[in-house]
Amino acid sequence: MCRQVFGFRLAMIALAAPAALLNASPGLGVRLVGAAVVVTFMGSYVLFRDWERFGPLLLRHPTLLAVDTLFGSLLLISAGPDSTLAYVSVCTPLLAGIVYGWRGAAVFASLQSLILLLVQATLKDARAELAEALLLPGLCVITGAVGSTLRNLMLRFGTATQALTAVQARLAAAEAVSAERARLAREMHDSVAKTLHGVALAADGLANSADATRIDPALIKQQAELVARSARRAAAESRELLADLRRESDLGHTSDVLAELAARTHDFGARTGLRTTYHPTGDRTEQPPPVPPAVARQLLTIATEAMENAHRHAAATRLDVSAGVHGDVLSISVYDDGRGLPADTTLEELRRSGHFGLVGMVERAASVGAGIHIGQGTHPKGTEVRLELPLATPPPETGTL
Secondary structure (H helix, E strand, C coil), rough: HHHHHHHHHHHHHHHHHHHHHHCCCCHHHHHHHHHHHHHHHHHHHHHHHHEEEEEEEEHHCCHHHHHHHHHHHHHHHHHHCCCCCHHHHHHHHHHHHHHHHHHHHHHHHHHHHHHHHHHHHHHHHHHHHEEEHHHHHHHHHHHHHHHHHHHHHHHHHHHHHHHHHHHHHHHHHHHHHHHHHHHHHHHHHHHHHHHHHHHHHHHHHHHHHHHCCCCCHHHHHHHHHHHHHHHHHHHHHHHHHHHHHHCCCCCCCCHHHHHHHHHHHHHHHHCCEEEEEEEEEEEECCCCCCECHHHHHHHHHHHHHHHHHHHCCCCCCCCEEEEEEECCCCEEEEEECCCCCCCCCCCCCCCCCCCCEEEHHHHHHHCCEEEEECCCCCCCCCCCEEEECCCCCCCCCCECC
16 A cells, blocks of 8 residues: 555656746756655655565654655645645655554644645735635645554454464364364274274184183184184285375376276175176276376275175175276276165264264265265166266265265
8 A cells, every 4th residue: 555655656746846847946946856856756666666675664764754755845845735746745644644653644744734834825825715725734634544544454454364364274274183083084984993893703703612612623713713814904904004195195106996996896705705796897998097096095995885885784695896987987886786775865864873984985085076976876776886086177076875
């Protein structure tokens, strides 16, 4: 705002300078008026161009504005109060109010009003109307009050802006913490927690076998091996999770999602005994798309979670997994012929009831910009989990049940 005021002063001084020089007395008068033109014009130009650099100097030294006012009075005497320099005089209290507050506005408004009254008394007929003589001094008082008011408003606005910025920073930090907690909860729920639950069940079975009346060494050995395998699997999942998290920042590394999904489907069928088949589909089955490790991990975790849900909760007898690239979209589908989801199932209901498996799947898909659809789909029964990831521009976060 101060810069704009100085720009206005520059224009008014440039317009009034010729008249001031023509009306000045020859000799010393012309030199004084010329010096006043140079000082006021250059001072306004410097502050207009480099306010950030020279503005603090004006803030610390109010005498600089007083010197500028005195030089401006020489021009005002030479050019007359009817010239455009009258607007320069009115700008001085406005600047003082903005820069120094109400005290500075009062001082410079009084000084500028006194100068204007003296100039008018010297150059005008004494019989001039009082209202005309007090017009410019009154404007100086008004602009000084306006400058002081603008200063207070800007200071309050700055304080409110700082408070708003602080609140936004706290909200952003809280959202980041909440998002990180949700992410860690999904990782634990979908990997290590389930495996550790299996370890606990296997250990309970081993303990029951050891307490039996007739101890079967072969059964105990089999259950002990199951506990060992489950524990090793939990350790492997933990290492895999940590390795994937460390690789997230490596933009040059990519993962073969289709090959990894086929391997996981085969391992799932061998481990659970559920009839599971993998079908490559799409336009580029022989050339898998490059996918960053973080995105690949989320997609594979969703597919694995869908297979686990079908095995544990859907009473399925068959599981079909298909994946491929269709145009610019990577599509993954996991279908089971089980009992399916209830018709009135919603994400909010699942959150309230503590069933976070499907909720985590939707959140994971949204985190990588993939669309996810969970439901019967085009099949007569069962449940299909379909993922669609654009390989060029990710879509907005979507998730439907």
